[in-house]
Amino acid sequence: MDTLAHDPVDRVAAPATTQQLDLELRNIRKRFGDFTAVDGVSLQVGKGQFVCLLGPSGCGKTTTLRCIAGLEEPDDGDILIGGKEVTKDPPWQRDIAMMFQDFALFPHMTVAKQVGFGLEMLKRPKAEIVERVRQVLASFEIATLADRKPASLSGGQRQRVALARAMITEPRILLLDEPIGALDYSLRETVMLELKLLQQRTGISFIWVTHDQNEAFSLGDLVVVMNHARIEQQGPPEEILQRPATAFVAGFVQGNNIFRGRVKEVLAGSITVEMPVGSFLVPRPLAGPAPTPGTTVSFSVRAEQITDLVSEGHANRLSAVCTAVEYFGSVRRHVFERSDGEVLKVDQFGAQAARIKPGQQTTLGWLADASVLHRWADR
Amino acid sequence: MSTIRERSPASYWLAMPAAAWMLGVVVVPILLLIWVSFWGGRAFSTASPLTLDNYARFFANQTYVKLALSTIVHTATLMAVTGVLGYCIAYFLVMKVKSPGWRLALFLAFIIPFWTSTLIRAIAWVPFLGVNGVINQALMAIGATQSPIEAFLYSRTGITLAQVSLYTMMAAGPVVYMLNAVAPQWREAAMTLKAPPFTVFWRIVFPLTLPGVVIGQVLVFLNVMSDFATVATIGGNKHALLSNLVLLFYEGSQIRAASVVAVLLMICMLVGVVIALRVVDIRRLGAER
Numbered sequence: 001m002d003t004l005a006h007d008p009v010d011r012v013a014a015p016a017t018t019q020q021l022d023l024e025l026r027n028i029r030k031r032f033g034d035f036t037a038v039d040g041v042s043l044q045v046g047k048g049q050f051v052c053l054l055g056p057s058g059c060g061k062t063t064t065l066r067c068i069a070g071l072e073e074p075d076d077g078d079i080l081i082g083g084k085e086v087t088k089d090p091p092w093q094r095d096i097a098m099m100f101q102d103f104a105l106f107p108h109m110t111v112a113k114q115v116g117f118g119l120e121m122l123k124r125p126k127a128e129i130v131e132r133v134r135q136v137l138a139s140f141e142i143a144t145l146a147d148r149k150p151a152s153l154s155g156g157q158r159q160r161v162a163l164a165r166a167m168i169t170e171p172r173i174l175l176l177d178e179p180i181g182a183l184d185y186s187l188r189e190t191v192m193l194e195l196k197l198l199q200q201r202t203g204i205s206f207i208w209v210t211h212d213q214n215e216a217f218s219l220g221d222l223v224v225v226m227n228h229a230r231i232e233q234q235g236p237p238e239e240i241l242q243r244p245a246t247a248f249v250a251g252f253v254q255g256n257n258i259f260r261g262r263v264k265e266v267l268a269g270s271i272t273v274e275m276p277v278g279s280f281l282v283p284r285p286l287a288g289p290a291p292t293p294g295t296t297v298s299f300s301v302r303a304e305q306i307t308d309l310v311s312e313g314h315a316n317r318l319s320a321v322c323t324a325v326e327y328f329g330s331v332r333r334h335v336f337e338r339s340d341g342e343v344l345k346v347d348q349f350g351a352q353a354a355r356i357k358p359g360q361q362t363t364l365g366w367l368a369d370a371s372v373l374h375r376w377a378d379r
Numbered sequence: 380m381s382t383i384r385e386r387s388p389a390s391y392w393l394a395m396p397a398a399a400w401m402l403g404v405v406v407v408p409i410l411l412l413i414w415v416s417f418w419g420g421r422a423f424s425t426a427s428p429l430t431l432d433n434y435a436r437f438f439a440n441q442t443y444v445k446l447a448l449s450t451i452v453h454t455a456t457l458m459a460v461t462g463v464l465g466y467c468i469a470y471f472l473v474m475k476v477k478s479p480g481w482r483l484a485l486f487l488a489f490i491i492p493f494w495t496s497t498l499i500r501a502i503a504w505v506p507f508l509g510v511n512g513v514i515n516q517a518l519m520a521i522g523a524t525q526s527p528i529e530a531f532l533y534s535r536t537g538i539t540l541a542q543v544s545l546y547t548m549m550a551a552g553p554v555v556y557m558l559n560a561v562a563p564q565w566r567e568a569a570m571t572l573k574a575p576p577f578t579v580f581w582r583i584v585f586p587l588t589l590p591g592v593v594i595g596q597v598l599v600f601l602n603v604m605s606d607f608a609t610v611a612t613i614g615g616n617k618h619a620l621l622s623n624l625v626l627l628f629y630e631g632s633q634i635r636a637a638s639v640v641a642v643l644l645m646i647c648m649l650v651g652v653v654i655a656l657r658v659v660d661i662r663r664l665g666a667e668r
Contacts, residue, residue, distance in 0.1 A: 071567050091570040098571040104564035108586050117582075121573035169573065 021083065022047055022172055022205040023068065028077035030063055037063040038074065039229035045173075045222070048203040050196070052220035054210055056252070060229040061209045065175050068207060069098050082172050092121070097171040101178045103162035105150035111161050112137065112146040118169040132168060140164045156187050163195075167202070174199075176208045180215070192219060213253060217241065225249050242302075246374050250300035257306065257344050259371075260298045263291045270368055273297060276340050280316045281368035297376045303333065303347040305370035308356055314365030320344050322360045336364070409645070416638035423634065433639045443624070447643065450620040453539070454603045458550075460543050461599050462592065465550030469591075472551075473558040486555075489548050497545065501609040504541040508532040508613065533615035541613045546602055550595035557591030558584070593659040600651050604644060621647075 023045040030038040038060045045051050053061040066072040068079060070091035079087045086094050097118070106114055116133040124132075137143045140160045150158060159180070166174055179195070180188045196219055199206045210216055216223045217237040224234040225248075233245040244250035250258050261275035270281050271290055282299045284290045291297050301316075310317060320336035327333070327350060334356050336344040346356075346364060356362055383390050419430035437443050468489070476482045492500060507513045508531035515527040531537045561584055569579045607622040619627070621644050628637035 069567075069571055071570070090575075091567070092573045092575050096571060098568070100564050100568055102564070104562070104568040106565055106568070106583060117569070117574075118572040121578065165568075165572070175571075 024080040026078040028067055028074045030074045036229050041231055045205050048205055050199050050206045050221045052208045052216035052223045054216040054223055055226035059226040061226050065177055065209050069096055069175050070094050095172040097166035098175040099162050099166050099179045102182055103158045107150055110147050115164045115168055136164050136168050155183050173205045243372050244300055247298040255303045256300040258300050263293050263295045263297055266290050277338050278318055282371040282373050285373055291376050295376055299371045299373045301366050301370050303345040306346045306364050306366045308362050308364055310363055310365035315368040317365045319363050322356050322358050412638050412641055416642045418635055433635045437639050447621055457542055457603045458596050458599050461547045461550040465547045466554055469551040469554035469558055498608045501612045508537045533617050537613045538610055541609050546599045549598040553591035553594040554588055557588040561587050590659040593655050597652055597655045601648055604648055
C-alpha cells in the first residue's frame, strides 16, 4: 500500500487492474429527496481484503453498503463486483451476501432451514443442501440449534446463525452492517477475532460497516473514514491513526489534538502556523505543494507525542493548565486548558509516576515532526 | 401490565360483570335454542318431550339438505374471492403506498362505507345491479353488450358481487396488520440470499402473514354464513341460504324448525372455526418477532 498518498484520488490510481478487484466503486452518488446520502464515493477492494467503513451515524456508510448489495440503486456512478458491472443488477443476481445489523433472521424458519435457504435458492440438490448445512452448522458450533427457531436463540447464537446463513453460499463479498453492534460487550472481542480468522481462512472480501473505531482499526486491512456522505480518508489503520488527512478524521480518531491557525512562513522542510497561543512548526505535506502564507490550515498532534519533559529538541511549546487526570487502562490522560480556552490532551503510560497534578500550570512540548498537516480548503 | 394477579379472588370478582352479561345474553339463549330444537309434540311448552324428530324431518327433506350444501359452497366461493382480493388490497396498501397520508386516505376510503349498516349497504347495490343499473349502462355505453344483462340483480351472481364488496375488507384488515409486522430487512435478507421477488413473497412474506389470512377467512366465513339481509335484498326472495331459512321458519312461527336450522348453522360455524384454528394458532399471533 502506498503510504505516501494523502488523497483518495491518488489511491484510485493504485496499480491493481479491474479484474483483480473484488469490488470497485466509481464515484457513487445517492440522494433521498433533498438529502445526499452518498456523494462521490470511490473505492477499490482487492481480492480477499477486509475493509471497514467507519464513520458517525448518518455519514452514508450504510447507504454505501446497501448500494453494493443492490438494495439501493445509486443515482450516479458504477459498481463493479469481480470486474463485472452490476450497478443496475438486483441483489439476487450479485455475488454477495449480507449480514444485517439485527441479523434479520426469518422468524418462521428453523435454524437449519434458514441456513440452507441460500443453497435452496441456488437450486442445489436436496441431499447436498442437507449435507452442507450439517457441515456449516458444525463448523459454526451451532449444530445443536438446528431445529430451533430464532425467537428462542440468544444474541450470540443469532449472530452465528446469521453468519452461517450468509457464508454458506461462499459469496465473493460479505457485507456486514454493524455485525456485532447488537452483541453484549463481553462477547464482541471474541467474535471479532473469530470473524477476522474466518475472513483470512475463506479469502472472502469483507466490507464491514461500523461507527466503532476499535473495530475498524483492529480488523480492517483498509479503513475508510466517511463523513457527510463523502470519504474523508482511506488507508491502512496505522496510516489513519498516524497521519489523519483532515481535521474530521483527527477528531474522530481518539487521542488527537487539533490546532487551527494561519500559515506564517513556508520553509524548506516545514511551515510555521501562527495561532493566538503561539507559533508552531509543522512539516510540509509529504506530496504536492505547501500551503501559501496566509492560508488557514489545521494540523493535529497525538496526545502521546506531547510531553511535559521539554528539552532542546521540542520545537513546539505551549503553556497550559491541567484541569483533570483520567485513567484509561494502561494510559493516563491529562486534560489541559490552553490560554485560549481550548482543550489539550496529553497521554502518558500509566506505569510512569504521575508528575502533573490538576491545577498545575505546565509548559508542554512536542517535536516538529509529531505535527501532521491536514488537507486545506483551497488545495 | 396489570397489578392484579391472575387467578386471585380480586381478578374473579372483576370478571363477574362481564361473565354475568355473557351468560345472560349469549350462553343461556343458545342453551334455550338447543333445548327447543329437541322439543317433540305440538304444544309450545317446556313440558314437551325431547326427541330427534325435528332433525330427522330436516334431513329427510332434500330441498333443505341441498340448501345447506349450497350455503357451504357459496360461502367457500366468497372466502376464495375475498381472500385473494383482500390480500391484494392489503399488499398494495402496505407495500406499494409509501406516503403515510395516502395510506390513511385509502384506508379510510375502504373503511368509511362500513360505518353504515349492512342492510343499507346491501340495498345500495340494487341501483348498481338492476337492468337499468349503473353496471348495465356502463357495459352498454362501452359496447360490451347490446341488451342489459339481467343476471346481476335477483341472482346468485348479484348476491356474490354484493357480498364480495361487503366482506373483502374483513379479509384484508388482518392481513394489513400482519403485513405491517413483516420487517423490510427479512425481505432484503432473502434477496441477498439470491431469492427473486416472487420467491421472497412465497417463502417469507406469505407464511408470515398466514395468520392474518386465516383470521380474515374466519371473519368472512362467519359473516357470510349468517348474512340473510344481502341474500334477501339482492336475491329478491328467489334465493335463500340457511340463515334465510331460519328467518322463514321464524316468520312462519315454526320455532322448532327455526331452532334446528340455527343449531345446524352454529355447528357449521364451530367446525369452520375449529379447522381454522388448527391451521394457525391465533394466540401466538405477532409473538414471533
